[in-house]
Amino acid sequence: MDIKKKEQRAKAFDYLFDSVVITDLQGIITDWNKGSEDLYGYSQAEAIGEPVSILHVPEDSAHITAEVIAAVEEFGKWAGEVKMRRKDGSTGWIESMCVPLLDDNNQIIGALGINRDITERIRKSEHLTQLAHYDHLTQTPNRYLLLERISHLIDQCERNKSNFTLLYIDLDKFKIVNDSKGHAFGDKVLQEAARRMMKSIRKSDTLARYGGDEFILLLENTRKREDIITVSKILIKALSRTFKLDNDTVNISCCIGIATYPYNGTTSDALLSFADDAMYKAKHKGTGTFQ
Structure with a gap:
């Protein structure tokens, strides 16, 4: 390649909008363009010689x-979406494509990666989700998500021969509060109720708003009836404490209705129906009860 073509290629490399990162087979950065400086925040001098893992x-x-490196060597390319880290410690997402870098004997001596910032696209997608x-x-x-998770739990329990429990939670006296204090105040009560319940359950459990003042709680691996009763009592206690909002x-x-898979139903509809009926039976017993 003559000197003029080399200069043209170098200029194109340096002024590509996308990030271009070249590494050797050990993952050490050997070249770095201006697009990479803009994307990651490292100057060329700072990046070259560093492991690509800093990104x-x-x-x-x-x-x-x-x-x-393994994909480039075996298949001739690699492409995917990767979470990246900038010099200042902030993170984002890139769409990356890597191809092999060859020497004059067609031997792979490294990889060339072209990276494009897709952080905003990912954030918009997450927001829509x-x-x-x-x-x-x-x-x-x-x-919608609740029904998906119930379906997933049913499939999981069928495979593992295990069970899960669904708690149908209906807030007592909420309609009175909503009518007397207004919908804006009622919304704050719902938010605080959800916060209290979330603090009372495990990370592996799912609390969902089913509609209005009704919530559904999914408890995984509930082998003991005593554990379900304990959770129900904890929730009732948490929601029975005075709500102090806006002075x-x-x-x-x-009131809580309880249904356990597979004993009280083997489909989403059956479990929800059983728990709904149980909740109304609890209501007949009085506020702050479960069935």
């Missing part, structure tokens, strides 16, 4: 470099 989040850095699957008021899963106080409680 990855810690949970990915151990395996992503080896995965890319949030809107589609979560209740805007309480930020808990909505009915005002109100008191509510809840």
Whole structure:
């Protein structure tokens, strides 16, 4: 290649809008263009000689470099979406494509990666997912996501010969509060009720707003009836404490209907129906009860 063509290629490399990162087979950065400086925040002098893992989040850095090099060597390319880390510690997402870098004898001596920032696209996608699957008021899963998770749990329990329990939670006295204090105040009560319930359950459990003042709680691996009763009592206690909001106080409680897969139903509809009936039986016993 003559000198003029080399200069033209170098200029094109340096002024590509996308990030271009070149590494050797050990994952050490050997070249770096201006697009990479803009994307990651490292100057060329700072980046060259460093492991490419400085561009990855810690949970990915151990395996992503080896995965890319192995794919490039075996298949001639690698492409994917990767979470990236900038010099200032902030993170984002890139769409990356890597191809082999060859010497004059057609031997692979490294990899060339072209990276494009897709952080905004990912954030918009996550926002749309949030809107589609979560209740805007309480930020808990909505009915759509709840039914998906019930279906997933049924499949999982069928495979593992295990069970799960569904608690149908209906807030007592909420309609009175909503009518007397207004919908804006009622919304704050719902938010606080959801917050209290979330604090009372395990991370592995799912609390969803089913509609209005009704919530569904999914408890995984509930082998003992005593554990279900304990959770029910904890929820009732949490919701029975006085709500202090906007310099005002109100008191509510809840009634809970309980259904356990597979004993009280083997489909989403059957379990929800059984728990709904049980909740109304609890209501007949009085506020702050479960059935």
